[in-house]
Amino acid sequence: MNKALQKFFILERDDLDTLFSALKDAGFDVVGPTLGEGAIVYDSIGTAEDLPIGWTEEQEGGAYRLKRRDDRACFGFTVGPHSWKKYLHPPSRRLWSAANGEDGFEVMPEAPETSRYAFIGVRSCEIHAIRIQDRVFLQDRYVNEDYRARREGCFIVAVQCAQAANTCFCVSMNTGPRADEGFDLALTEMIEGDAHRFLVEMGSDVGEEILGKIPVKPASPEDLRAGERIVAATEKQMGRTLDTQGVRELLANNQDHSRWDQVASRCLSCANCTMVCPTCFCTTVEDVTDITGDHAERWQRWDSCFTMDFSYLHGGSVRASTRSRYRQWLTHKLSSWVDQFESSGCVGCGRCITWCPVAIDLTEEVSAIRSSAEQTGSPPEDKGHDHEKS
Ligand code: SF4
Ligand code: SF4
Structure with missing residues (x-):
């Protein structure tokens, strides 16, 4: 067999459940896209019937609507309000608890996370986002052990995007739409007339083990070409673009630009x-006690640079104005993130555009600053600013 073909197989749609069963038999908690809260969200998946079959979504700045498709595609949508960080870096997590006993307070550390997740339907931009959080939590001076426990055992089933949303710009950020690596298996959904199949690409040894347990057959050169055509068409559908050329310097040099007041x-x-x-990862820590005062807990919760308390130091908030908070967010994502972590902090998923209630669009903000750059900051040295294409 042609060597390039040895990693590619065909799985019939009717056999998709065998993939979920094989993952469950291997001890994974299977999570993936499903309908919930009026959107496509990530939750536990029992069978393929739990997927948003026949649904898609329309996205625009400040707008998201579910919509029926005219076929029964299992992955015929892009990304919703959830991301995989909800499993790898959960919104709230107890760090420890303490109970008052006969010998005084005893502090009990939280038991380590033992779930092994199989993520179904991970998009290329999301694989890049997971890599960014890996860099933050695992590859710096301090390792986040909880993140490590969740991340190390997880199995990634990518899905190659067959359509882009109006808010997508992964092509600009070099993060998609094709998932090239970072997955165990990657599916391309192919629907032609009555034929409904998946082209499956093997990405790891664990992926190969799972493939060995499901009824796949080798893909043909024409299957590969059909898969490539799907991703190539998606590439042309990006609803947004972001000119990343020199964006790190642009934002760093325009810290007093009048556009910050407008936004x-x-x-x-x-x-x-x-x-x-x-990719956002900031958290706060809260201590709580029960009414008796005999039981206390410390919780970690997602926080945001948009809250007043986030930058509170003794005496007040460092970023007291909305102007300074939005500027902090955007310049961190696209400029100072590069200094901290050697890549952009944005993967072009478009979620922040869709879910902003007033439709603020970072691609529009950057373009406005670029078109009337006022050069109000001090110029930093030149460095790269987007993601390396694998
Ligand atoms: S900044 Fe916006 S477009 Fe970029 S990764 Fe975050 S949510 Fe997605
Ligand atoms: S979602 Fe929109 S309105 Fe809300 S903090 Fe972000 S930019 Fe501001």
Whole structure:
């Protein structure tokens, strides 16, 4: 067999459940896209029937609507308000608890996470977002052990995007739409007339083991070409573009640009953009006690640079104005993130555009600053600013 073909197989749609069963038999908690809360969200998946079969969505700045498709595609949509960080870096997590006993307070550390997740339907931009969080939590001075426990055992089933949303710009960020690596298996959904099949690409040894348990057959060169055509068509559908050329320097040099005042007059400081962003990772810590005072707990919760408390130091908030908070968010994503983590903090998923209640669009903000750059900051040295294409 042609060597390039040895990694590609065909799985019939009717056999999709065998993939989920094989993952469950191997001990994974299978999670993936499903209908919920008026959107496509990530939750536990029992069988293929739990997927949003025959549904898609329409996205625009500040707008998201579910819509029926005219076929029974299982993955015929893009990304919703959830991202995989909800499993790898959960919105709230107890760090420890303490109980008052005969010998005084005893502090009990939280038991380590033992779930092994299989993520179904991970898009290329999301694989890049997971990599960014890997860099933050695992590859710096301090390793987040909880993240490590969740991340190390997880199995990734990617899905090659067969359509882009109006808010997508992964092509600009070099993060998609094709998932090239970082997955165990990658599916391309192919529907032609009555034929409904998946082209399956093997991406790891664990992926190969799972493939060995499901009824696949080798893909043909024409199957590969059909898969490539699907992703190539998606590439041309991007609803947004972001010119990343020199964006790190552009934002760093324009810290007093009048555009920050304009965007601040619309921004509600609601923090939606940071909650839906798959790379944002900031948290706060809260201590709680019960009414008796005999039981106390410390919780970690997602926080946002848009809240007043986030930058509170003794005496007040460092970023007291909405202008300074929006500027902090955007310049961190596209500029100072590069200094911190050697890549952009944005993967072009478009969630922050869709879920902003007043339709603030970072691609529009960057373009406005670019078109009337006022050069009000001090110029930093030149560095790269987007993601390396694998
Ligand atoms: S900044 Fe917006 S487009 Fe970029 S990764 Fe975050 S949510 Fe997606
Ligand atoms: S940019 Fe939009 S989503 Fe983000 S804090 Fe402002 S109003 Fe909320």
